[in-house]
Amino acid sequence: MKKIIKYVIADILRNKIVLAYTGFLLVISLSIFNLEDNTSKGLLSLLNTVLIIVPLVCIIFSTIYVYNSSEFIELLVSQPLKRKNIWISLFSSLAGAMSLAFFVGTGVPILLYIPTDTGLLMLAMGLVLSIIFVAIAMLAAVATRDKAKGIGIAILLWLYFSLLFDGLVLFLLFQFEDYPMEKIMVVISAFNPIDLSRILILLKMDISALMGYTGAIFRDFFGSQSGLIIVSAVLFLWIIVPVWLSLRNFNRKDL
Amino acid sequence: MKTFLFIVACLLTISFKCSAKTVRVGHYQTYHSIHEALAAVENGDSIWVDGGVYREKNIVINKSITLIGRDYPVLDGEHSYQIVSIRADYVTIRGFRLINSGVSSLDDIAAIKIYERRNVTVADNIFENTFFGIYSQSGLQCTFENNKLTASAKTEQQSGNGIHCWKSDSMKIIGNTISGHRDGIYFEFVTNSVIWRNMCYNNMRYGLHFMFSHNDSYISNIFKQNGAGVSVMFTHGVRMFNNYFEDNWGDAAYGIFLKEITDSYIIGNKFIGNTSGIYMEGTNRVLVEKNQFQNNGWGMKIQASCVDNTITLNNFLSNTFDVATNGTLVENNFNHNYWDKYEGYDLNKDNTGDVPYRPVSLYSMIIEQNPAAMMLFRSFMTSLLDKSEKIFPTLTPENLKDNYPLMKPLHL
Amino acid sequence: MIIANNVSKKFGKLKALNNISVTCNKGECIALIGPNGSGKTTFIKSILGMVVPDSGFITFNGKNIVHDWLYRQYIGYMPQIGRYPDNMTIGQIFKMMKDIRDRGKNIPTDEDLIEAFGLNELLRKRMSTLSGGTRQKVSASLAFLFNPVVLILDEPTAGLDPLASELLKKKIIDEKLNGKLVLITSHVLSELDDLITQVIYMQDGNLMFHKSLEDLRRDTGEQKLSKAIASVMQKN
Numbered sequence: 001m002k003k004i005i006k007y008v009i010a011d012i013l014r015n016k017i018v019l020a021y022t023g024f025l026l027v028i029s030l031s032i033f034n035l036e037d038n039t040s041k042g043l044l045s046l047l048n049t050v051l052i053i054v055p056l057v058c059i060i061f062s063t064i065y066v067y068n069s070s071e072f073i074e075l076l077v078s079q080p081l082k083r084k085n086i087w088i089s090l091f092s093s094l095a096g097a098m099s100l101a102f103f104v105g106t107g108v109p110i111l112l113y114i115p116t117d118t119g120l121l122m123l124a125m126g127l128v129l130s131i132i133f134v135a136i137a138m139l140a141a142v143a144t145r146d147k148a149k150g151i152g153i154a155i156l157l158w159l160y161f162s163l164l165f166d167g168l169v170l171f172l173l174f175q176f177e178d179y180p181m182e183k184i185m186v187v188i189s190a191f192n193p194i195d196l197s198r199i200l201i202l203l204k205m206d207i208s209a210l211m212g213y214t215g216a217i218f219r220d221f222f223g224s225q226s227g228l229i230i231v232s233a234v235l236f237l238w239i240i241v242p243v244w245l246s247l248r249n250f251n252r253k254d255l
Numbered sequence: 256m257k258t259f260l261f262i263v264a265c266l267l268t269i270s271f272k273c274s275a276k277t278v279r280v281g282h283y284q285t286y287h288s289i290h291e292a293l294a295a296v297e298n299g300d301s302i303w304v305d306g307g308v309y310r311e312k313n314i315v316i317n318k319s320i321t322l323i324g325r326d327y328p329v330l331d332g333e334h335s336y337q338i339v340s341i342r343a344d345y346v347t348i349r350g351f352r353l354i355n356s357g358v359s360s361l362d363d364i365a366a367i368k369i370y371e372r373r374n375v376t377v378a379d380n381i382f383e384n385t386f387f388g389i390y391s392q393s394g395l396q397c398t399f400e401n402n403k404l405t406a407s408a409k410t411e412q413q414s415g416n417g418i419h420c421w422k423s424d425s426m427k428i429i430g431n432t433i434s435g436h437r438d439g440i441y442f443e444f445v446t447n448s449v450i451w452r453n454m455c456y457n458n459m460r461y462g463l464h465f466m467f468s469h470n471d472s473y474i475s476n477i478f479k480q481n482g483a484g485v486s487v488m489f490t491h492g493v494r495m496f497n498n499y500f501e502d503n504w505g506d507a508a509y510g511i512f513l514k515e516i517t518d519s520y521i522i523g524n525k526f527i528g529n530t531s532g533i534y535m536e537g538t539n540r541v542l543v544e545k546n547q548f549q550n551n552g553w554g555m556k557i558q559a560s561c562v563d564n565t566i567t568l569n570n571f572l573s574n575t576f577d578v579a580t581n582g583t584l585v586e587n588n589f590n591h592n593y594w595d596k597y598e599g600y601d602l603n604k605d606n607t608g609d610v611p612y613r614p615v616s617l618y619s620m621i622i623e624q625n626p627a628a629m630m631l632f633r634s635f636m637t638s639l640l641d642k643s644e645k646i647f648p649t650l651t652p653e654n655l656k657d658n659y660p661l662m663k664p665l666h667l
Numbered sequence: 668m669i670i671a672n673n674v675s676k677k678f679g680k681l682k683a684l685n686n687i688s689v690t691c692n693k694g695e696c697i698a699l700i701g702p703n704g705s706g707k708t709t710f711i712k713s714i715l716g717m718v719v720p721d722s723g724f725i726t727f728n729g730k731n732i733v734h735d736w737l738y739r740q741y742i743g744y745m746p747q748i749g750r751y752p753d754n755m756t757i758g759q760i761f762k763m764m765k766d767i768r769d770r771g772k773n774i775p776t777d778e779d780l781i782e783a784f785g786l787n788e789l790l791r792k793r794m795s796t797l798s799g800g801t802r803q804k805v806s807a808s809l810a811f812l813f814n815p816v817v818l819i820l821d822e823p824t825a826g827l828d829p830l831a832s833e834l835l836k837k838k839i840i841d842e843k844l845n846g847k848l849v850l851i852t853s854h855v856l857s858e859l860d861d862l863i864t865q866v867i868y869m870q871d872g873n874l875m876f877h878k879s880l881e882d883l884r885r886d887t888g889e890q891k892l893s894k895a896i897a898s899v900m901q902k903n
Binding site: 009041047048051052121163164167169170173174177181182185188190194195198199202206207209210211212213214215216218 | 507573621627632
């Protein structure tokens with residue numbers, strides 16, 4: 001498995017899109033930190049990059065990469081290798097490469113300019129989101145043979161997690177306006193890794209005072225030891241479940 | 256010559272008789288305690304107290320005297336007593352260090368308490384670890400100046416107010432520094448008073464808290480990092496000029512919370528880094544002018560119960576939300592302010608934007624209606640909602656807008 | 668060596684393989700022939716485990732290949748289209764494959780084709796910069812690299828220049844003489860004449876016949892494979 005990862009990761013890291021992505025992140029983070037004299041404001045501007053750009057690039061690039069590798073995957077399958085190993089290697093390589101790109105593009109500036117708790121949390125969330133959206137991309141890529149369809153699914157999934165889900169939440173909130181929804185919101189946020197990371201990061205920032213009663217409920221939950229363990233477990237599930245589903249699908253797939 | 260000497264002697268005796276005398280208290284002086292000295296003086300006399308520690312339980316002043324401490328003599332209440340009770344007019348207390356008053360919410364024990372008296376001056380004292388600092392009960396024309404009050408209680412119950420005035424009139428509260436109390440300055444039924452150059456910080460509840468206190472002026476004070484900021488209620492004729500409301504940051508903290516305030520002026524103040532710069536409820540005919548709202552969560556929260564207020568010539572800079580409201584019909588005037596989020600243009604270069612600015616964002620309306628929607632704070636969707644609402648305003652209040660937004664910030 | 672037993676596979680409504688039973692033995696060189704969409708590639712992929720049959724089974728050296736993956740170390744496969752990760756170099760591809768196949772056993776590699784195709788000079792070239800023909804050369808070299816006992820070649824000469832094509836054919840003949848089993852699909856029937864010993868003809872997912880070349884020649888009375896097949900197709 002390590003053998004494949006080594007070569008595939010080297011291949012991805014030399015990919016022009018990944019290089020451009022790293023450069024783009026680097027330019028954004030450096031310009032935010034250099035132009036913004038208030039570092040916590042800088043972090044807020046960076047938040048949008050982490051929550052929108054990172055998932056988008058990770059999911060679409062990974063989907064396309066898997067489709068473009070279909071012949072290569074066939075070749076690997078014809079070798080004495082377990083399919084499971086091939087698929088996990090591919091996932092690990094993509095996740096590793098995208099995480100590395102994020103780390104270089106955003107993580108290093110964060111470590112240089114604001115190595116605070118909030119900065120480190122944002123870095124961690126960016127890495128976790130990178131991995132999660134690679135995992136979701138694997139699921140999208142294995143769902144259909146048609147590359148165009150697959151990329152369409154990937155875009156839809158991204159749209160769902162970054163936009164539609166929140167729309168549904170808002171709709172729910174207004175439907176059940178008369179009920180106390182705060183605690184339920186904690187549960188609902190677990191169904192969207194982007195929301196979960198956003199809330200975690202915001203709670204760490206002083207801006208959390210704006211979140212009022214809802215924020216207090218969230219703080220109570222996420223601030224506690226058990227809450228943190230649950231959140232880590234949920235984020236971990238967001239990696240494991242898509243990979244496991246895609247693997248199950250890939251194992252049965254006719255190439 | 257003999258005659259002359261006699262006349263001089265006579266004049267001297269007369270003058271001694273007429274002028275007040277001064278008695279001295281201290282280890283090496285005639286009197287060793289203030290109690291003894293108090294018994295010996297009459298109206299108009301002065302008592303000078305040397306440095307040292309005086310544990311005299313409750314000192315009751317019932318003569319119009321001047322009590323002056325040299326080298327800050329310590330009056331220790333031993334955590335049990337009210338230190339000084341003033342039951343006479345024209346009393347001055349200056350230059351003491353008052354520590355460790357008793358704590359009792361039943362009798363409102365204070366370091367210095369004034370009982371229905373006039374023209375009392377409390378100046379240049381240091382208060383440490385006292386329950387209430389200076390307490391004026393029906394005082395008239397009293398002056399509290401340049402005192403430094405520091406309390407260190409941990410909970411609101413164990414802590415009184417720094418300067419507490421009840422049913423008082425024409426008070427002057429100048430240049431005091433108050434921290435660690437429940438409320439820094441507390442007024443109830445206090446009228447025609449001036450509060451000038453005070454600094455209230457790190458108080459547990461409010462830096463300034465008043466109600467039913469009409470026609471007072473608050474000038475050049477600093478209210479900083481208080482648990483809930485400043486809260487004022489049920490009052491008309493408030494004048495607030497050039498004050499700082501800073502870093503009052505927390506779930507229920509306000510730069511200033513106005514409830515049922517009418518016919519008042521809030522001019523030239525700075526609201527910086529508060530959860531809400533100004534929160535208004537049931538407030539009418541207030542002029543908010545030439546203030547700076549900067550780095551607040553909400554610049555202003557103005558409830559639908561507020562009518563006829565004028566918000567003009569203010570700077571709104573890098574607030575998360577400039578203005579929020581809970582109603583759709585808002586009858587307040589928001590013209591001629593500078594908003595850093597304004598994206599309009601100025602073709603005729605008269606420093607006034609050609610299209611109106613709507614300071615209320617759709618998302619801020621949503622949160623007012625449905626606070627749980629705060630979960631979506633800073634999400635992609637809410638920023639899209641705000642953008643689209645800016646282009647096609649449908650849900651935000653139609654008439655809450657600045658028709659003449661300024662293109663450049665004012666120098667404030 | 669490879670035995671397919673009543674293998675069937677459907678893709679949706681399309682019957683890609685319909686009850687195929689074939690036996691392939693050592694030393695044979697079998698041509699898989701049939702019109703487009705007749706199921707040749709699906710059959711090859713079934714042998715390689717890329718396609719899982721709906722029913723029937725395939726054995727390799729007497730062992731069912733379902734859930735097995737180690738048997739593939741005895742197979743060299745050259746796919747119809749060889750595409751590799753864009754930014755890998757030829758050298759890396761060879762190294763990676765060696766890493767995968769070797770498993771610490773130090774199998775002697777057969778680098779004849781790499782040398783014959785002159786790939787040694789191109790080892791530092793990235794895959795994205797290569798022509799289709801060069802990629803085919805890489806695929807062919809990979810198939811032969813580990814001395815496998817079974818060679819499965821899907822359209823091996825498509826896209827190769829005549830010289831490379833000849834080199835590859837020579838290599839195939841050599842390996843056949845070494846007693847290996849070779850399975851070839853090709854559209855260019857003329858070049859199979861001097862290679863193959865047996866013919867499997869498929870149509871619409873059905874196995875039409877599996878004969879030795881001599882039998883086919885005798886039955887049809889044609890010497891050339893292309894003519895022989897043409898006459899079969901006419902009969903059908």
